[in-house]
Amino acid sequence: MVSWEGLPDLGGVVDRVLATAQNGLEVLRYGGLETGxxxxxxxxxxxxxxxxxxxxxxxxxxxxxxxxxxxxxxxxxxxxxxxxxxxxxxxxxxxxxxxxxxxxxxxxxxxxxxxxxxxxxxxxxxxxxxxxxxxxxxxxxxxxxxxxxxxxxxxxxxxxxxxxxxxxxxxxxxxxxxxxxxxxxxxxxxxxxxxxxxxxxxxxxxxxxxxxxxxxxxxxxxxxxxxxxxxxxxxxxxxxxxxxxxxxxxxxxxxxxxxxxxxxxxxxxxxxxxxxxxxxxxxxxxxxxxxxxxxxxxxxxxxxxxxxxxxxxxxxxxxxxxxxxxxxxxxxxxxxxxxxxxxxxxxxxxxxxxxxxxxxxxxxxxxxxxxxxxxxxxxxxxxxxxxxxxxxxxxxxxxxSAYSREILGLLNSFQRTSIAVASESVRTVPRLLRLGQIQSGTRISLSKLMAENTRKHGENELFLFENRVLTHSQVDARINNVVAGLVECGIRPGQHIGVLMDTRPSALVVIAALSRLGAVAVLLAADADVREMMLLADSSVIVTDPNNLDLATAASDRVLVLGGGSGDSRSIEGADGDTIIDMEQIDPDQVEMPSWYRPDPGLAGDLAFILFSRSKGKLVPWPVTNHRFAMSAFGAASAAALTDHDTVYCLPPLHHASGLLTTLGATVVGRSRIALSNGIDPETFSTEVRRYGVTVVSYTWSMLAQVVRDPAFRINQHNPIRLFMGSGMSGGLWEDVCKSFPRARILEFFATADGSAILANVTGEKLSSVGRPLPETNPVEVAAYDIMRDQLLIDEHGYVRRAEVGEPGLLLAKARHKFDVNGTVLRDVFAARDRWEVSGHLFVRDADGDLFFLGSVDRVIKAETGPIFIPTINHALSRVTGIDKVVTYGIGEPGHQIAIAAVTLRPGVKADSLTATQLRVALGEFPSVLRPHLIRVVDEIPLSASFRPLSTVLLAEGLPKPGPRIWYRDEEGRYRRYTRTAAAKLDWAAAPVDDAIG
The missing domain is CATH 3.40.50.1820 (Alpha/Beta hydrolase fold, catalytic domain)
Structure with missing residues (x-):
């Protein structure tokens, strides 16, 4: 007898096989089952x-x-x-x-x-x-x-x-x-x-x-x-x-x-x-x-x-x-x-x-x-x-398991770190290698770098302005058109051409076009004596925009106008085709380029730009070769770690080194986008940062105070800004910027007028420090210096002595490129046959080797008790609660000068809220002889076009009269109200005030 118990239901098996076959055939024929x-x-x-x-x-x-x-x-x-x-x-x-x-x-x-x-x-x-x-x-x-x-x-x-x-x-x-x-x-x-x-x-x-x-x-x-x-x-x-x-x-x-x-x-x-x-x-x-x-x-x-x-x-x-x-x-x-x-x-x-x-x-x-x-x-x-x-x-x-997750997390972290380090090396090392290989005959210039970017990334965005976007290719085409216009106007390679324009795409294009032509761009400031700058730069032609036309025509007999719109409806007052030429009316396609024209001919040793600085109250030309430009541009791009992922908000005027060298130059080297602004106010800043996706903000002096110190300033806490880079920021403003942007850091640059030294506070950790020399730029030393006698100090071997840690001294930069030397060069300074360029600036080095700026030699206040350094006073007082701007100046004869610090208060802060105790605490780290003799509250401190506080008006007033908003330093270094009675007892209050320094 056969038992069927435990055997499968054969009928069910057959039905399952048939259903599988039927459904499978339907899937094969129609791609799936008919669901109805x-x-x-x-x-x-x-x-x-x-x-x-x-x-x-x-x-x-x-x-x-x-x-x-x-x-x-x-x-x-x-x-x-x-x-x-x-x-x-x-x-x-x-x-x-x-x-x-x-x-x-x-x-x-x-x-x-x-x-x-x-x-x-x-x-x-x-x-x-x-x-x-x-x-x-x-x-x-x-x-x-x-x-x-x-x-x-x-x-x-x-x-x-x-x-x-x-x-x-x-x-x-x-x-x-x-x-x-x-x-x-x-x-x-x-x-x-x-x-x-x-x-x-x-x-x-x-x-x-x-x-x-x-x-x-x-x-x-x-x-x-x-x-x-x-x-x-x-x-x-x-x-x-x-x-x-x-x-x-x-x-x-x-x-x-x-x-x-x-x-x-x-x-x-x-x-x-x-x-x-x-x-x-x-x-x-x-x-x-x-x-x-x-x-x-x-x-x-x-x-x-x-x-x-x-x-x-x-x-x-x-x-x-x-x-x-x-x-x-x-x-x-x-x-x-x-x-x-x-x-x-x-x-x-x-x-x-x-x-x-x-x-x-x-x-x-x-x-x-x-x-x-x-x-x-x-x-x-x-x-x-x-x-x-x-x-x-x-x-x-x-x-x-948790253990496996921990291992995976560690591996992932290691992988990310390794890739980040490798990526940074890939960006930075080629830049520094290229910078180190530059010789006097190397072809390099602003326009050549821009042309390289166009060939590699022509369709990427370059300029962002007024909600407009211009790609590398579009900007390159505009540069070439402007070059044709310049040639039509008779401009030739090597000629010094003034540029007086607001910070707009047209201004950057003009500067690049002059570079492409091989001419020298003379960067003019609207708030200075334009005619004097033209004479100092040996220039007779100005390229300007309609906004600055009046200033340009007052300073030059030949003015070329560019920007501000074009077309038949455009009207430039006074344009006569000779004295004033509207370049927007020139058809570049009709210009026959001469046989001598070669794009981007600039060599490293060629003069590329002329900026201006002040020495002893006078304008001084600041020549910048293509090599100096490259040093600043490549060094700044590396220090800021700029890439094509960055959008740099260019706020400084182009006639300032921060605008030309460490913003425009570094941005071009980094292939970053350049965002330009029409103004600096809290609403514009917040709007454009988020609209443009700004990751890096460039600045000069007190520029950012108008933003972060405005009570109405509001910005997304998750904004993309990672870095502020520039020069001249005071200690108090530095702290305010860090409070408003806790995830960003500040990169403070310093460059000497001749470009021989380029310093940067790369870590951003030390308040008011300018850091150390950028890689592949000239090494620097701080030489021992008798400030009151204006002479270097010699050691027992007859060489110049290096300044000790904490000792003020004169900054010297090693002269490595003979084709770049513009200033005084000393030989046999620290050792036999060495060569060092004299910067004319005083610094002090801390125990870590970081440098702090003490001012230029000609702007040190020379009091009876010794030198008083303006930048250190400005930084210290700027950190006092309620103080907005600070400017320090000296009056009197050298050796008997009186140091005066003028401050303005922030909106809503009353003058009587500032106390002598606050002033003493702010300056407490300085010996009493390094503190200002007088501290006064004023209603206004004028600013330059680059937002540098100016003491010109205050200097003209001479020694201030006693009053309730002024304090004097007593013999123990404490501050007391400057009354008529106190002034009568102070010997220096009656000192001559013919000479002044600010």
């Missing part, structure tokens, strides 16, 4: 070159709010209608919301589709919004999945939130480099993205739909393989498969479209390599845009297991859009599960409906949202290893 579901009804209400606009459920009246949904570039617009009942559009419709979807189509099938840029998509979404608002008369809610959400953010910023009730995104990264897919290091991905953007993706090289699908699946290969195995195992169970069949077919076949090459390149360059979603300053349709322009409410859906839109990257919207109310809703899903599937049907889309109702009809706040808080990268804000294991691998969940 129908897509939600829609009508295409508008067709344009870039998109079709769908309105879902068109036969039903639209009385409620409207939402526009934007797909990513690589995903079909049907992503919002994958399943019949749980699809986004159906759920929203059931909740009284009218859904609209922007359909970009498939680029390879659309006319011009493979030429589309990223900006084209943003402009298309903006046009769609206008169409819907015009049709409905209502503001809309704008939503987007993945990159579609990035488009939504960018569109809202591009429109300054006009007609947008809220922005809703699903797994859309903002701070892209904060958390990349699969934990890839930003230091490696950013340069790779830039390389691909520039070298690989064009309209002839694009990503096909199957490539996009494969790439998405490879981001989580375990999950992809497991899903396919699970599908095959259940192939016999049609009912079980049908519930997920629409979703599977969308992911496996129907849901993918191609990417156009230019759009990918722009995505990689702007939003991956440069991370400009968070820093600002990205370009849409020729306009500069920043997410800080978003002011409408934002709801971002975050996937705890999303390895594409990582939580940290998604939460970057908090710091990118500080003026928006930002909320989040978190789901335990991956990237696709945010918008499609059972969790999306139960959580995502009902929450979106509740959100829209809350904002549109004053309904209750949705239960599943909370205010978003930004978590800095590196603090657990990304997808954790446990989340990846739990939601992706499942079967090996216990592999993610």
């Amino acid at each position: 579901t129908e897509p939600a009804p829609f009508a295409v209400v508008e067709t344009r070159r870039m998109f079709k606009l769908r309105r879902y459920f068109p036969d039903e009246p639209s009385t409620g709010p409207n939402i526009v949904l934007v797909p990513p570039m690589m995903v079909s617009a049907n992503v919002y209608d994958v399943t019949e009942h749980n699809g986004a559009v159906s759920i929203l419709h059931r909740n009284g919301i009218t859904p609209w979807v922007v359909d970009f189509g498939s680029p390879e099938r659309e006319e011009g589709g493979l030429e589309r840029t990223l900006a084209d998509h943003v402009v298309a979404v903006s046009e769609a919004i206008d169409l819907i608002v015009e049709a409905t008369g209502q503001d809309i809610h704008l939503g987007g999945y993945s990159q579609g959400g990035m488009f939504a953010y960018q569109t809202a910023a591009y429109r300054s939130s006009k007609n947008i009730a809220s922005v809703i995104t699903f797994g859309s990264p903002v701070d892209v480099l904060a958390a990349l897919p699969l934990g890839m290091p930003a230091g490696l991905v950013a340069p790779a993205a830039e390389f691909l953007a520039e070298r690989s993706f064009t309209q002839n090289l694009w990503v096909r739909d199957w490539m996009a699908r494969t790439g998405f699946q490879l981001l989580d290969p375990v999950k992809t393989i497991r899903s396919r195995i699970d599908f095959l195992r259940r192939l016999h169970d049609r009912e079980a498969l049908l519930t997920r069949e629409d979703q599977r077919r969308f992911l496996e076949a129907d849901g993918w479209v191609a990417w156009s090459g230019p759009a990918i390149a722009e995505l990689l360059r702007q939003f991956v390599a440069h991370n400009r979603m968070v820093s600002g300053g990205f370009v849409i349709n020729g306009d500069l845009v920043s997410l800080t322009e978003i002011t409408c409410p934002v709801l971002a859906f975050v996937g705890e297991a999303d390895d594409i839109g990582q939580p940290t990257a998604v939460r970057g919207i908090v710091k990118a859009a500080p003026d928006a109310e930002v909320y989040e809703s978190t789901l335990p899903v991956g990237h696709f599960g945010l918008v499609v599937g059972s969790t999306a049907g139960q959580h995502t889309w009902p929450t979106v409906a509740d959100w829209v109702t809350w904002l549109s009809a004053d309904g209750p706040r949705p239960d599943l949202i909370r205010e978003m808080e930004y978590v800095e990268s590196g603090h657990g804000g990304g997808v954790s290893l446990s989340s990846r294991i739990t939601h992706g691998v499942g079967a090996v969940a216990d592999a993610g």
Whole structure:
């Protein structure tokens, strides 16, 4: 007798095999199982070159709010209608919301589709919004999945939130480099993205739909393989498969479209390599845009297991859009599960409906949202290893122990550090090597460096001004046109040409054009004696802009006018084609270039620029060779670590060394963007920093006081500024800037008038220090110096003695390049046959080797008790609470001079709030003989064009009269009120005051 107990049901086995075969044949023939579901009804209400606009459920009246949904570039617009009942559009419709979807189509099938840029998509979404608002008369809610959400953010910023009730995104990264897919290091991905953007993706090289699908699946290969195995195992169970069949077919076949090459390149360059979603300053349709322009409410859906839109990257919207109310809703899903599937049907889309109702009809706040808080990268804000294991691998969940995570974290940290160090070396070492190889016959100049950048990165942005963007190629073309105009006006190589222009793109172009021609640019200051500067520079021609035309014509008989607009309607008063020539009326295409013209002929030893400084109250020309320019430019670029990821906000005038050498020069070497401003005030500063995406701010003297000390100054705490670089900042202002920008550092430069010494406080740690010489620039020494007698001090061997630590001395720079020597050169100084250039500036060195500026030799106040140093007094008093500006000057005969410090108070601070105790404490670290004899409060201290406090007016007043707002230093170094009685008892109060120093 045979027992059948325990044997399988043969009939059931046969049925399972037949069902598997039948279902498998259907999948092979049709690509999937027939589910019987129908897509939600829609009508295409508008067709344009870039998109079709769908309105879902068109036969039903639209009385409620409207939402526009934007797909990513690589995903079909049907992503919002994958399943019949749980699809986004159906759920929203059931909740009284009218859904609209922007359909970009498939680029390879659309006319011009493979030429589309990223900006084209943003402009298309903006046009769609206008169409819907015009049709409905209502503001809309704008939503987007993945990159579609990035488009939504960018569109809202591009429109300054006009007609947008809220922005809703699903797994859309903002701070892209904060958390990349699969934990890839930003230091490696950013340069790779830039390389691909520039070298690989064009309209002839694009990503096909199957490539996009494969790439998405490879981001989580375990999950992809497991899903396919699970599908095959259940192939016999049609009912079980049908519930997920629409979703599977969308992911496996129907849901993918191609990417156009230019759009990918722009995505990689702007939003991956440069991370400009968070820093600002990205370009849409020729306009500069920043997410800080978003002011409408934002709801971002975050996937705890999303390895594409990582939580940290998604939460970057908090710091990118500080003026928006930002909320989040978190789901335990991956990237696709945010918008499609059972969790999306139960959580995502009902929450979106509740959100829209809350904002549109004053309904209750949705239960599943909370205010978003930004978590800095590196603090657990990304997808954790446990989340990846739990939601992706499942079967090996216990592999993610804490010990393993710690090891992975250490390895990742080491990898990031190694890449950062290597990246910095790759940037810095070639610059310094090139600088060290420059000889007198080396061809190098400003214009040559700019031409090199154009050849390598012609389509990258260079100038940002008044919301306009100019690329390297556009600027290069403008330079060549100006060169043609200069030639037409008779300008020749080597000729000294005055430049009197405001800090605008035209001014930078003129300077570069003179360099390209081989002429010498004489940088003129509008607040100085222009005619005297022209005489000192042996120049007879001025290039100016319309704003400075009157000053130029008063100083020269031949003036060339450039900038300020062009065209037939342009009218330059007095232009006669001889004395005043309007260069904008010259057609460069009609200029026949002479046979002698050779672009960028400048050699290292050639004179490139003439700046001006003051010595003993007189203007002194400051000649700058191409080599001196290169030393400053390469050195500053290395010290500031400038790259093409930086946008440098150029505030100083170009006639100042900080404007020409350490801003323009360093920015060109770093291939950074140059942002120019029309003015310096808190509102302009805050607006342009966020609009341009400024990472580095250049300054001079007290320039930034007008910003950070204004009570109305407000700026996003997550602003992108990482560095302030310039010269002359006082100690008090330094502290205020650091308070306003705690994540930024200050890089203070110092360059001697002849350029022989270039110093920088690279660490930014020591207040008011100018640091040490930049690499590959001339070494320096502080020589012992008798300041009262103006002579170097000699040691027992007959050589000049080096100053001790803390001993004031004269700065000397080693003369290494004979072709660069402009000043006095001493030989056999510290050793036989050495050569040192005399700077004329006094310094003191601390125990660490850092230098502190004490002023030039001719600006030391020589009192009966010895020298008094102006910069140290200014720095100390500037740190007193309530003091705004400080200027120190001396009156009287050398050896009997009286040191006077004048201060102004900040707005709202009363004069009687400043006390003698504050003054004593501020100057307490100085011996009493180094403190000013008098300290006075004045109503105003004039500023130069470079924002340097001037003592000219105060000097003319002579010794101030006793009064309630003035203190004197007694014999013990304390400060007391300067009354008539006190003045009568002071011997120095009656001293002659004919000579003065300021």
